[in-house]
Amino acid sequence: MTTDISAGGTPHARPDQPDSTASAARTFAQLFGAITANIGLAIRGKPEAIELAVVCMLAEGHLLVEDVPGVGKTSLAKALSRSVDCSWRRVQFTPDLLPTDLIGVSIYSRTTETFRFEPGPIFANVVLADEINRASPKTQSALLEAMEERQVSSDGESRPLSPPFMVIATQNPIEQEGTYRLPESQLDRFLLRISIGYPGRDAELQMLDDGGSSDAIAALQPVVSSREVLTMIEAVRSVYMASALKSYLVDLAEASRHHPAIELGLSPRATLQLAAASKAQAAARGRNYATPDDVKFVGSSALAHRIVISSDHASRMSADDAIQEVFAAVPVPVART
Structure with missing residues (x-):
């Protein structure tokens, strides 16, 4: 039988489901701790930022990471996505990025004489929108429907996004040249906005020993399955x-x-x-x-x-x-x- 994880950490057996792996029997707190600890292997000395990022995912929200360059905004997003066994895509937002580059486009097939929809990177469980304020307002607005309604509309058809779905956006609040300010309507779609800040002395020394975060992120393996994440989300709702x-x-x-x-x-x-x-x-x-x-x-x-x-x-x-x-x-x- 599978196990429903209550928010209090007590497993609830479900006899109507087939046998599950032993990892499904972990409590909510254990699963949460496993995710944060795994991210902490790549992001040194920032336990609060890591915890808030995981909280945002389990609350079915979207995360805006706003900070100066080089403090690990993108690394945090990558580490979170690699800690969960689900699909993720990174989109580098630029002024010439089009809405269709994000959502997808319909392509005409001569053999079938029909249009075939090719989904864009938005069709992933975790989407990293890197430097979101560098894209035009038209492209930024393409995210609104996906973030709020968990679906996208293209060619008159609405296409649902598979749960869990989370957008992690990064932006630099200092450098404003060539950027487009996020409107209040889009800022309101983000559940949390966090800043990582500069690391402490010990954490920065550890980074020098590790040679940076790239190798550490590449070495990360998923510690929870997408099914476990969905179970944790259900527990949060309760x-x-x-x-x-x-x-x-x-x-x-x-x-x-x-x-x-x-x-x-x-x-x-x-x-x-x-x-x-x-x-x-x-x-x-x-x-x-x-x-x-x-x-x-x-x-x-x-x-x-x-x-x-x-x-x-x-x-x-x-x-x-x-x-x-x-x-x-x-x-x-x-x-x-």
């Missing part, structure tokens, strides 16, 4: 969120909409995705219920890119600072004794 905690999420959204420094507050989609990320974080901690600490852990990464700071405050307040003020202003729900 994580319990109390009514008081749901009210806490709504209060955070309301507070952002009335904050004097925030011109554009959190959307309802932001509330839904914050809940999903909080559930995934709770499951990663071996619990089948979410807590305010889970919300706070993912809060800045899930919310800061969704707000717009007013021009009067932009010079002295960042989006992360504003989100921290929102969290400080909203009372945390207290559990009943």
Whole structure:
């Protein structure tokens, strides 16, 4: 029989399925730890960024990695995709990249006198959109339907994308020449936005000993199957969120909409995705219920890119600072004794 993995880590047997491998009996926390540890073999000294990336995948979200060149943005995406036994494709976004280069194109066959659809790289489980802000807005918008509805439309036909499906996009926030700013509508599609940052001294010394991350990434092998990932996603969906905690999420959204420094507050989609990320974080901690600490852990990464700071405050307040003020202003729900 196969095993359903609960968010609390307890396997639930399913007698209606054939026998499975021993790896399927691992708990959620063990599977989560296996993925993060495997990524950590290539990405040194960044456990929080690694954990948030895995949380994003299990919450069925998309990840935006925004940082300066050379800190491992692409390496993190590659290491995550190689740690899971599923298909992945990398797309280097450039100004001349066309939507059909991403989605696919219909080719006329003379032998059958019909058009045959050739799927593009978007038809993969993990899609790395490298330097996404270098593509034109028209190509960027081609991602919107895929990210939100898990399908693409071409030649009047909608084609579903196989689960799990995740877009990992990278961009450099410093160099803006020849780039196209991501619109708010597309930023809102990303569940989390993270920065990797410079490594610590010990981690950088380890990199010198290893000779860089390329060899380490190439040596990575999948540690979980795509079936196990889907089972973990189902477990995340089942994580319990109390009514008081749901009210806490709504209060955070309301507070952002009335904050004097925030011109554009959190959307309802932001509330839904914050809940999903909080559930995934709770499951990663071996619990089948979410807590305010889970919300706070993912809060800045899930919310800061969704707000717009007013021009009067932009010079002295960042989006992360504003989100921290929102969290400080909203009372945390207290559990009943």
